[in-house]
Amino acid sequence: MSQTDTRNEPHRNAPAHSVLEDAFAFVTGTTLCALAMTMLTHLGIITGQTAGLGVLLSYVTGWGFGPVFFVINLPFYLLAWLRMGPRFTVKSFIAVGLLSAIATVLPRFVTFAHLDPLIGALLAGALAGMGLIVLFRHGASLGGVGVLGLYLQDRIGFQAGWTQLLFDAVLFAAAFFVLDAPLVAFSLAGAIVTNLIIGMNHRRDRYIAT
Template sequence: MTWPAGPRWMWKWLSILAGALIYALGLNAFLVSNHLAEGGFVGISLLFLYLLHWPLGLTFFLLNIPLLWIGWRVFGHEFIVLTTGGVVAVSLFSSLTARIQLPTHDPLLGALYAGVVTGLGLGLIFRSGATTGGSDIIARLVRHRYGVSMGRTLFSIDVCVIGIVAVLIGRETAMYSLVALFVASRVIDFVIEGTRRGKALTIVSDHPEAIADAIHRQLERGTTLFQAVGGFTGTPRQVVYCVVSREEVVRVQQIVHAADPRAFVVVNDVHEVLGEGFTR
């Protein structure tokens, strides 16, 4: 077996290490110091910390050992190697940053801080192609064996962990922890998608060529013309489809209105926009 090398592999590891450090800081500085919880295996590790005073980093690492071994046998080696790196880095940095405490007077403010910082760290780890193990490996195993979506499995695990937190720690702690989880999920999406997000416009008009030509000239964006048939009228016509940045949506709408005030326009969010004009 040959291990990948080169700049791409190096940047993956740097991203994992940076993300693990930021994530560990978010855990200790905001979650632990404000006595909040998390979902997944980190949430379980925090319960052991609060109830039995077991070290967060060590508990998290021990919980992941059997799952990493199973994942190694089931999935590709590159994924498990990167994920093992993420687990080890999070465990190590969680121990090294354990003394960093930044408690807030308002638990809600602490939850918001925790969500932003942990979401940033996890986003960097996920963007590198790794995970922090635990629930992510279980979700992959369940999808591999039973075909259940990863999102559904992850959500179920988080609900169970937060439910246990509500029973053992308190309902207020569970609610503030949910706030932190929600904020973290939004930040993760932003970090992973970054500037590759855009808007797709589907334009139904009697003047498709004029609209497409104006978009080409004024925005220097490409368009695609689809042949379509009106479902109600049965009239054949062309539909203009284009993807632009979020800042350019209003300009496209102005172009369409100037060419055909009666045009029908649908605007959708799109993710991972790759290609000319966006990212290479």
């Protein structure tokens, strides 16, 4: 590789995003995720992580996903502040609030006459993955278990990835008590797509957001 070829090097000197760029990204990312949640709840399936817990609790309680998701994220903001700092925490709070609001309103405008459960789960997984990539690249997240994983990793050395894996294992095991087995299988397929998209596209050696 020549000295001027920096395609595979981290973009450490990239300029920070403007407020307008962040705002547009937040609306875009949360809308994609909200559309994914609309598809999932229409099908009666879930996803992984905190969003999956929010969906499952909405089925059990009868409350909407948006309010449930907003409330269950509240305890994680302190951990985010301690581990990631105020900038990340504020951005994540805004992103969670936007997702909760859009996910509450969107079903009034988007309905599905027919949506195959497997195809719907895969499409929802792809939409959620792309929405999360947009948020990650603008220094935000949708809070939840990822933040807890990083906090535990700092405090006791338990790897963040294992925390997320264990959480999802418990979540999908609990889902069997609420959903039929085929719906849990479709849910798992969609969650795998989400994680594959994030794993292949959110790489620090290719993109560092500010």
